[in-house]
Amino acid sequence: MSTNQYHCLKELRPNSYNWKIKVRIIRLWRGVSRNGEEFKGLNMLLLDDKNGRMHAFVPGTVIEKHEDKLCLDLQDLDQVANQNVYLTDVVGVIHKDFPLRNVKTKFNDQQLQVKFTIVDGRCSVNVTFWDSLAADFAIALEQVTDFPAIIIIASGKITSWQGTNHSTPQIDISNAAATKFYINYDHHVVSQLRRMLSTPIFSKYDFSSQMSDKLDTLQVKDIRNLGYDYVQKEVIAEVKLTCSNNLQKWFDYACSSCYQPIDPVDTMFACYRCNNRDVPHPQKKFHIEVEAEDRTGTIVISLFDREVRTLIGKTAQEIVDEVNV
DSSP states (O other): OOGGGSOOGGGOOTTOSOOOOOOEEEEEEOOBOTTSOBOSSEEEEEEOTTSOEEEEEEOHHHHTTTGGGSOOOGGGGGGGTTOSSOOEEEEEEEEEEOOOEEEEOTTSOEEEEEEEEEEOSSOEEEEEEEHHHHHHHHHHHHTOOSSSOEEEEEEEEEEEEOOTTOSSOEEEEEEEEEEEEEESOSOHHHHHHHHHTTSGGGTTOOOGGGOOOOOOEEOHHHHHTSOSSOOOOEEOOEEEEOOOSOGGGGEEEEOTTTOOEEOOBTTBOEEGGGTTEEOSSOEEEEEEEEEEEETTEEEEEEEEHHHHHHHHSOOHHHHHHHHHO
16 A cells, blocks of 8 residues: 555644554553553554654553553564564663674665664563664763663664574564663663562573673872783873874774774785685774873873774764765
């Protein structure tokens, strides 16, 4: 059925009941009466293909017939995958996350991408964020202090794909225009999931890579005395760029699959960690040497990709694109 057989939300008027619309449900919530009693009906925020938004209310007598379709476990997301009717809210514990990177699409366009997995104790699901949402997620994750982090993905797009190494379709959560995320949000589902982390159903998951150690504050002279058994420490210092005649050394090339550093051979790139796989479009990752200085002395520190992105809010590829404009 063609889209011109539907009305846009902005066309709706109270003088008629004969409207046909095609929308996504991007938010769901229940209202509360003045007495504190929860309404049986549901409030909805609708989004159409013209980016029009409108509030709607579905009475309890109607919603009772369909409410069981609105709440799914992660293992049930295949029931709503690849449909083009509505978006889905999910919540899960971030299990593994991979660095923000630039990828080239089949149309030869550059896009930001970040991948991670979430778990609910029963299964894990892959998540892929693109473009500005990917950058926002990478920055937000850097600021998390309560680990493991729990994320609510509001209005996610559920897709499935048949990988070459998988006998069954794999579920992936991606983002649409209406998608938002909330990390460690003050919500009862987040509190409930965090309490469940201590139960046996989460014992099969190792969250140690997500845990943040408490950092000590040291001066430069103290760092010099740490020796070779160095443990990451936080330094309060004035930082300035190291003067260098080689301005090409502010980033490294990295494999687009395993994200590990690679070096060119005769202007071509191949990753020995990935069985010498050709890498036609290697990622650019920050690698900058700076001097940290305080009243006790100076010390040279190497800042890598995640640290620099956190400081300046841009990727190395974005800096290269700006210079080449």
